[in-house]
Amino acid sequence: MKILMKPIEMIAWFNSKEKPIPLRYRIVDENNTYKVIKVDHVIFTKEEKIAGNRMIFYRCKSKINNSEKIYELKYEIDTCKWFLYKI
């Protein structure tokens, strides 16, 4: 996996108990068009607070271009921003 740390647009589900659950997001690809990716499965999450900055880390699995891909997302609590961390 390569580090990207690209800001993404996200639709997530905030329920009353768990951490926010990412559902689907879209990124701008190299042809400058939007690509929507559905998060099929969250493998695990952990919370980190490096240098006091809280972020929720997700390892997820999705079908992208007909192949199963594992990648990592990050949610920054202070700024409410989602990132595609590694793919």
Add this chain to the structure above:
Amino acid sequence: MNDSIIFHIDVNSAYLSWEAAYRLQHGEKVDLREIPSIVGGDESKRHGIVLAKSIPAKEYGIQTGESVYSARQKCPNLTVVPPNYERYMKASNSMINLLNEYSPCIQRYSIDEVFLDMSHIEDKDFLNTAYEIKERIKKELGFTVNIGISSNKLLAKMASDFKKPDRIHTLFPHEIQEKMWPLPVEKLFMVGSKTQKKLNGRGIFTIGQLAKLDREYIYSWLKKPGILIWEYANGIENSQVRNTSNSLKSIGNSTTTSYDVSDRREAHMFLLALSEMVAMRIRNIEQMGRVISISIKDENFFSCSHQRKLDAPTDSTKVIYETSKKLFDEIWDGKPIRRFSVSISELYSNEFFQLSLLNSYNQKEENLEKAIDKIRYKYGYTSIIRSCFLHSGIKPIIGGVTTEEEYPMMSSII
């Protein structure tokens, strides 16, 4: 007191480590700590000094406090990153939260230094606890610390300064002779460059040499501060780990201007902007002050200062400004100025205060200032400003590093 166990936790190159950890978290591939890098102020605004350096940068002889320009000359491929104080406050707070789990008795000495009273720990367990703290900070928060352990705060602080980074040192009284006395005298807390010169002038180069001097001799020579450093050299210090901060003796703010100021009106505006900050801070801690002082530094780096004692204590922006303006007009010789500072001292509680027969007292003005403070604390410092600052290019309130948060500053009292 001999049973006390005090930890002193010191973040290794704090600003730089925090910046590096934050950047790694945000996907940056290079770790600033592993390359020659510094956190430096903005050169275009003439705040260009080195605030923190990485260990590889230290190997080039770069020192904290020197200019970014000279640091670049020492190391041409130096990476310079701007500071972000809010980020550092967050990192520092997260460390305090973690340390709170270990002891109720915790003193935040500065943004990157903390004293912890661990006397409740039994036997020799403190070493294990120290390692646990160090490793947890590294793993959970992503930066390294040095921990100094001893029976008092001074020795703990000296110990954490030994070898860096990511280490634990002890310096108990029986270890002073071996670990602290061979060090050069300027390494001792409270020995600055001026005291160092004085001591060196009489052949005192190590802490050990200072410690062995006769107490009466040092008193007759350096008076009370001499006794203090003599006691420190002998490891004598017995202040408590304080949860609350020290009572303040004065409040002041200063600014280095981005250009040399040679116009009187502009100079007055800088004084006003600083007075706004000083007055707001003194009202916030519910105190009043009686001595107003200002100091200016001209383009040739010559400083001069001037102060005046008022008839009655004040916390009014207007009085502080009017006084500092008068003081300024009395000392300014017309040379362009690069730095202004305004401070107020001889503080009293504002609960009761003496009015002066000669000065007018206006309840309305006091209420107005209180209302302005409230608005500023709620909506930001620039939510309400004086109209003279409009389109002037001068910030309406100047002083401090972070705008809206209390930032723990260093102090000479441990």
